[in-house]
Amino acid sequence: MTAPRWIPYALIAPAALFLAALFIVPLVQTILLSFDGGGTPDHLANYRKMAGDLNFTLAIRNTFLLVGVVVPIQLALAMGMAVMLQKMSTGRDIVLWIWTIPLGVSDLAAGLVWLALLQNSGYLNTVLFQLGLLDGPTPWLNAETPVTLFVGIVLAEIWRATAVVLIVLVAGFQLIPKEYSEAAEVFGARSWTAFRLITLPLLKPSIQSALILRTVLAFEVFAVVYALGGRNMPVLVGEAYAWQYENQNYGVAAAYAVLVMVISLAATVVYLYALRTRPETQP
Amino acid sequence: MAGIQIERVGKRFGGALALDSVSLDVADGEFVALLGPSGCGKTTLLRIVAGLETRSSGAVRIGGRDVSDLRPADRGLAMVFQNYAVFPHMTVFDNVAFGLRMQKKPREDIERKVRRAAALLQIEPYLDRYPAKLSGGQRQRVAVARALAVEPAVLLMDEPLSNLDALLRLEMRAELKSVLREAKTTTLYVTHDQTEAMGLADRIAVMQQGRIVQADAPTTVYSRPASTFVGGFVGSPPMNFVKVTASGRSARLDALDLRPPADGDLLLGFRGEDVQLVPPDEGMTFVVKVAEPMGSHLLLTGSAAGCPVRVVAPPTASVHAGDRLGLRPDPDRIAWMSQDSGLALDGHA
Ligand SMILES: Nc1ncnc2c1ncn2[C@@H]1O[C@H](COP(=O)(O)OP(=O)(O)O)[C@@H](O)[C@H]1O
Ligand SMILES: [Mg+2]
Numbered sequence: 001m002t003a004p005r006w007i008p009y010a011l012i013a014p015a016a017l018f019l020a021a022l023f024i025v026p027l028v029q030t031i032l033l034s035f036d037g038g039g040t041p042d043h044l045a046n047y048r049k050m051a052g053d054l055n056f057t058l059a060i061r062n063t064f065l066l067v068g069v070v071v072p073i074q075l076a077l078a079m080g081m082a083v084m085l086q087k088m089s090t091g092r093d094i095v096l097w098i099w100t101i102p103l104g105v106s107d108l109a110a111g112l113v114w115l116a117l118l119q120n121s122g123y124l125n126t127v128l129f130q131l132g133l134l135d136g137p138t139p140w141l142n143a144e145t146p147v148t149l150f151v152g153i154v155l156a157e158i159w160r161a162t163a164v165v166l167i168v169l170v171a172g173f174q175l176i177p178k179e180y181s182e183a184a185e186v187f188g189a190r191s192w193t194a195f196r197l198i199t200l201p202l203l204k205p206s207i208q209s210a211l212i213l214r215t216v217l218a219f220e221v222f223a224v225v226y227a228l229g230g231r232n233m234p235v236l237v238g239e240a241y242a243w244q245y246e247n248q249n250y251g252v253a254a255a256y257a258v259l260v261m262v263i264s265l266a267a268t269v270v271y272l273y274a275l276r277t278r279p280e281t282q283p
Numbered sequence: 284m285a286g287i288q289i290e291r292v293g294k295r296f297g298g299a300l301a302l303d304s305v306s307l308d309v310a311d312g313e314f315v316a317l318l319g320p321s322g323c324g325k326t327t328l329l330r331i332v333a334g335l336e337t338r339s340s341g342a343v344r345i346g347g348r349d350v351s352d353l354r355p356a357d358r359g360l361a362m363v364f365q366n367y368a369v370f371p372h373m374t375v376f377d378n379v380a381f382g383l384r385m386q387k388k389p390r391e392d393i394e395r396k397v398r399r400a401a402a403l404l405q406i407e408p409y410l411d412r413y414p415a416k417l418s419g420g421q422r423q424r425v426a427v428a429r430a431l432a433v434e435p436a437v438l439l440m441d442e443p444l445s446n447l448d449a450l451l452r453l454e455m456r457a458e459l460k461s462v463l464r465e466a467k468t469t470t471l472y473v474t475h476d477q478t479e480a481m482g483l484a485d486r487i488a489v490m491q492q493g494r495i496v497q498a499d500a501p502t503t504v505y506s507r508p509a510s511t512f513v514g515g516f517v518g519s520p521p522m523n524f525v526k527v528t529a530s531g532r533s534a535r536l537d538a539l540d541l542r543p544p545a546d547g548d549l550l551l552g553f554r555g556e557d558v559q560l561v562p563p564d565e566g567m568t569f570v571v572k573v574a575e576p577m578g579s580h581l582l583l584t585g586s587a588a589g590c591p592v593r594v595v596a597p598p599t600a601s602v603h604a605g606d607r608l609g610l611r612p613d614p615d616r617i618a619w620m621s622q623d624s625g626l627a628l629d630g631h632a
Contacts, residue, residue: 198370
């Protein structure tokens with residue numbers, strides 16, 4: 001007996017409605033809001049205001065810089081960690097569990113943890129002072145110290161979110177039968193060659209998923225930046241927040257939100273294309 | 284070309300003993316089948332020879348060289364995996380060429396050797412395809428071609444035919460035999476299928492619970508099993524064992540006089556086809572429970588002297604369930620076993 005054809009649709013209907021009510025509707029509203037001319041026919045007013053703002057280019061530059069630095073480091077780190085886990089025979093689950101603890105910490109809390117470490121009277125300065133490397137409290141997170149502020153944010157982001165990439169990669173590794181790398185080994189490939197020629201290509205779909213996930217989230221970076229530097233280092237979502245709550249200009253905030261979404265979508269498309277796999281080349 | 288010497292290799296997984304001091308010599312160019320039931324340690328032994336698994340004790344020599352601590356790549360062997368392990372993201376050509384490329388052979392060399400291996404296994408039409416587009420049998424051929432392309436001194440195969448359907452398996456078996464005979468490659472071949480081992484191997488090493496219990500020519504393993512286990516595992520139907528008590532080097536079963544090589548509680552072992560059917564008062568009494576016409580022969584299942592017995596009768600024999608017959612085993616083909624140890628008595632094991 002086969003079930004009636006409407007059953008699958010009925011089963012996904014609640015989820016679809018939920019998604020429509022809580023995601024699509026606000027999304028459409030935000031897009032409409034961003035193109036709202038405030039009674040005038042000038043539908044791009046909000047975007048012009050956004051682009052004309054002093055912080056706009058800074059926010060764009062900082063956000064892309066952060067994504068460009070953080071995501072590759074996280075991918076490399078997570079790959080190394082996943083390979084190490086793969087080689088472990090005992091205690092794997094415990095190590096994986098410990099490595100994923102930061103995922104349970106909210107991004108704002110993570111930012112505050114790193115603030116405690118890096119601020120003027122933080123642990124880092126205390127230790128450096130006691131080692132005699134500093135003469136007194138030294139600021140690292142000022143507008144005058146953009147490089148150390150940036151490094152601090154990068155460190156916090158890496159600490160906080162590398163495990164997302166790690167989990168996707170570990171799952172991907174487990175999908176690859178051990179025989180492939182063993183065959184490569186038997187036929188003369190050294191570890192690195194086997195990794196490059198066999199594991200990496202077979203892992204490509206997982207790398208793609210991990211990169212999309214991590215990059216989209218990285219473009220939304222805000223809480224860590226805000227906790228460590230306030231508005232000393234403007235980023236896109238931070239500007240949206242400022243326009244929304246400090247300037248009470250919802251239109252410009254919506255324009256920022258739409259911009260972040262478009263950038264994320266574009267990044268996703270780039271990954272989908274650049275890391276595509278032909279279906280017949282997968283196991 | 285090179286032989287393989289496995290010297291007292293032992294393997295423990297945690298507390299569990301998987302291999303118990305296994306020794307086996309495979310001569311240069313010889314084809315040896317490792318035969319045994321699932322879980323007896325065949326794969327573990329093969330992987331230790333390949334270097335994919337560490338051993339707990341013992342040594343492995345290939346071509347006289349101790350390779351025990353070498354990497355797989357440095358042992359001069361090739362392997363065909365049970366599920367083929369043909370790289371899915373490479374074309375058939377690149378798969379077959381993989382080993383040669385790792386050896387950094389010149390381009391023309393690779394091209395020539397890949398073509399030759401492909402021709403041998405009749406996969407030339409698929410060289411540009413990806414494995415996902417091939418059938419199981421074709422993928423299996425790619426795996427063998429990849430192994431033969433490097434012209435290995437030693438070839439290891441782990442149940443290479445077990446994923447194929449019955450007809451294809453029969454066909455690949457014959458083909459494998461002719462291909463490997465031509466290449467004269469020293470081969471260690473793992474299987475749990477005794478007909479495969481019988482058909483392919485120069486010698487069969489029968490394994491039971493982490494030990495090799497007999498290593499002999501297929502006909503010897505078949506007709507002179509070293510133990511009741513071997514007799515029961517090799518051959519279909521398995522060897523029959525009938526309980527006999529002997530004294531003064533003689534015993535009697537119904538109307539059958541026997542001359543066992545020892546006294547005491549013995550087992551009379553004989554193959555189902557090594558008996559003569561005679562009237563009931565001229566041999567041991569055999570009560571037929573089931574008669575199955577198999578086409579080429581008539582398979583009779585029943586009992587003699589309280590033990591289950593299977594007899595292979597000519598297809599034209601007129602025997603029915605419930606009949607009582609006499610059995611006369613060919614005295615030259617009887618395998619005597621001890622009831623206590625289950626080991627053969629005629630001294631060759
Ligand atoms: N990696 C492993 N860890 C623990 N036990 C194993 C491992 N590999 C094999 N074994 C055990 O060793 C024994 C022999 O296994 P194996 O060599 O695979 O048998 P076969 O190939 O003859 O079926 C089995 O009892 C199996 O459970
Ligand atoms: Mg096995």
